[in-house]
Amino acid sequence: MSQPAPPNEWPLWEVFVRSKQGIEHKHCGSLHAADAQQALRMARDVYTRRQEGVSIWVIPSAAITASDPADKDSLFDPAKDKVYRHPTFFVIPDEVGHM
């Protein structure tokens, strides 16, 4: 992923599989394919040989923009001091019951 593919290597695709209706598509790996249709067919053979899925997405790996792990702290820092976003921050009398 971190280097451009050599000119004659099939491009890299990321594969997402929905395991069953009602569940989101989840990233399960990657593969090389010449185009999207071929990537789909190959994803079926590589990642769903045991009925692991009912739906597949394939996305060119190069199309994914990812946050930089080195920026992790500053990127997620703003959420750190906002404990009031969690329901447990608020003390409610026991007699109120479940809320």
Add this chain to the structure above:
Amino acid sequence: MYTQSFNVPDGHGNPGPAADLKPVLSAQQQQLLAQAQTLFDAVIDADGKIEAKDWMPEAYRKTLVRQISQHAHSEIVGMLPEGNWISRAPSLKRKAILIAKVQDEGGHGLYLYSAAETLGTSRDQMLDALHTGRAKYSSIFNYPTLTWADVGVIGWLVDGAAIMNQIPLCRCSYGPYARAMVRICKEESFHQRQGFESLMVMMQGNAEQQAMVQDAVNRWWWKCLAMFGPPDADSTNSTQGMRWGIKRVSNDDLRQKFVDATVPQAKVLGVTLPDPDLKWNEARGHYDYGAIDWDEFWATVNGNGPCNKERLATRVKAHNDGQWVRDAAMAYARKQQQRLAQPKEAA
């Protein structure tokens, strides 16, 4: 399937930049590097995970690329000894099972190549290393599969040994490798069970069929014990691998675990394991076993096993014969893209 629990250094021929040609770093760069190393060490010490784009020491990256690509190559070359029997399987049922198993091995190779690629090495580079003989693969595949019983024994013993090796790798510190191994281990159990069951059927057959199973066990047993790699005392790579959370259990411990698990299975099957020194040691709570022939093992690793040349030649031929398919698919995809990019002419 099959990892070799040790990492043999790959062959030379493309040594890369010389180790003494390190770039000169400014004081600030050195400080940043030291900080990154401290962070990395903290993650490893806390038994955490390293992901693809995280900073990692070059030696960690190199060790992983070598281990994961050797593992991937082993899966791919591992298709050959068994694939040899697809056209001669004794029944349609066994043929379908064997095709599914060999297809799994191909799949395992693909999961692993993808994991290795996250470290910045391209698929073509890895394939080139295999095809030119620079990269190693598990030496167990450099032995021939002489009879149908070999297919069963490979499932039972070779895959059984591989499972012992691979389960601890599911907890490897490198996330993409660990995730690929979880997927592989789930599928591996089918491989071992189908092999054992196929041998059970043969053991219910006539004397000749039973002898065929025993002969296959005799030929594969010691090679399976060697698959776990050199004794701990001679495994120079292991300490660093343990420190990095890449290797979790030592070669000798895994080998012992395999022997202890296999002896009762052999009893159920009704075969003997070809080792006069194999006996229960009450004091240790383990089976003792005889000395492994490491000279033969190293001769095979170094290219002089019975099938090294044939395996590599078959693999290279398959790759070269497929070149026109890969080129055609790429040419078709480019043409389709160009058509999409051009505005359609009015009809």
